[in-house]
Amino acid sequence: MRRFIFSLQLEALMRSKGLKQADLIRAAEKKGIKLSKSQMSQYLAGKTMPRDNILEFLAEELGVTKKELLLMKAPESAVIKNGGTEMRTFKKSTKLDNVLYDVRGPVVEEAARMEAAGMNILKLNIGNPAPFGFRTPDEVVYDMSRQLTDCEGYSDSKGLFAARKAIMQYAQNKNIPNVTIDDIYTGNGVSELIQMCMSALLDSGEEVLVPSPDYPLWTACVTLAGGTPVHYVCDEESDWYPDMEDIRRKITPNTKAIVIINPNNPTGALYPKEVLQQIVDVAREHQLMIFSDEIYDRLVFDGEEHVSIASMAPDLFCVTYSGLSKSHMIAGYRIGWMVISGNKRIGKDYIEGLNMLSNMRLCSNVPAQSIVQTALGGHQSVKDYVVPGGRIYEQREYVYKALNDIPGVSVVKPKAAFYIFPKLDIKKFNITNDEKFVLDLLKEKKILMIHGGGFNWSKPDHFRVVYLPQMPVLQKSMEELKDFLSYYQQE
Secondary structure, eight states, X not given: OHHHHHHHHHHHHHHHHTOOHHHHHHXXXXXXXXXXXXXXXXXXXXXXXXXXXXXXXXXXXXXXXHHHHTTSSOOGGGOOEETTEEOXXXXXXXXXXXXXXXXXXXXXXXXXXXXXXXXXXEEOSOOOSGGGTOOOOHHHHHHHHHHGGGOSSOOOTTOOHHHHHHHHHHHHHTTOOSOOGGGEEEESHHHHHHHHXXXXXXXXXXXXXXXXXXXXXXXXXXXXXXOEEEEEEEEGGXXXXXXXXXXXXXXXXXXXXXXXXXXXXXXXXXXXXXXXXXXXXXXXXXXXXXXXXXXXXXXXXXXXXXXXXXXXXXXXXXXXXXXXXXXXXXXXXXXXXXXXXXXXXXXXXXXXXHHHXXXXXXXXXXXXXXXXXXXXXXXXXXXXXXXXTSHHHHHHHHHHHHHHTSTTEEOOOOSBTTEEOOEEOHHHHTOSXXXXXXXXXXXXXXXXXXXXXXXTOSSSOBEEEEOOSOHHHHHHHHHXXXXXXXXXXXX
């Protein structure tokens, strides 16, 4: 609705000024602002909203304030009326002004529009195993079906005893110290728990160190909670490990916590003990909380071992996240968890806040909780996927080689998860806007990927590939990408 209202307002103001799309595009170019015809068309069609810098430019060119352009305070000449009566409009909260979630953003919306028009889109954009033919283990489905009648009521706000007991034992097997069943919280996926943790922790102006590139939910949740995300750089030249000097430079008296994503989305990096120890040392020196997103901890290649950072920090306050969405191919079931460990005494008041928020949402999905014990026990079918001959392993091998064979593309081989984060030679392709690059690729070759900026990467030189699709789809996508980059020059 907000996009539709904005499109009407924009059209009315352009008409009142006698301006066409081309006029605004030329004016933007003169000011060094990237504004394409496709973007303007999407704004006027109510498909998407412009980002803040574009909003400011449009408002200036149309002779109104940004508030007026957004109909927060509309000029009389552009007020939307119904039968002569001014209509009240509703806008999103200003808390969302700086929130980015392009994993499901404008490029994905354009792909949906193209699909609705009958086009077939090759989707390499989202880590959702089920649509790509990965099936939930039969035992998990069977056990849930047998327990459904026992799952009709609410559970304890933290989760079923059996589920939390299995998670506690899993944490103990990963050498996470000082964990009791009361330290386990189940959630509707890890996403809900991240939002809960940031809401319970942050006051206005307080800072959290978040990796760049990151899974954008982290930055979004810090922002929504009123905090300030401060991005530390992960170094591509060092297998995408965190740049420790950059972390140190960015710590201030307002820094409360550091986030690590290990294994990493979007790079596929896996942090060894030496790197984790450096992070622990910094957190200890500056008395920071550690939030560790480990949802891909069972999707590790080449005989490598995943180490939970909490196992190395018994004296610090740590929160470790994991779940079944990726390892058991049940993203739609929405079952994740978090484990509080280490020096819980220093977080006593914070834990009270977490309990309050946990109680407010009553509980997480009870049928999904019912299969945690089954899923974490017995044979782990995911292991068959990540060894030579396994589907995810072989697809990683193919995509890594195919990308490196494209002139102007380089890539670090991922050690975990099912993502790869290639680098583009921006001089060769004249790329100044990575979102435009993936949009051009989508329109030209009908391949959907997400640009690096969608993961809070500051340079326009990366994009993420999800290598979950079947091999024929990956092969066609890589061939089409190679062809596209053989002639692509960004305008």
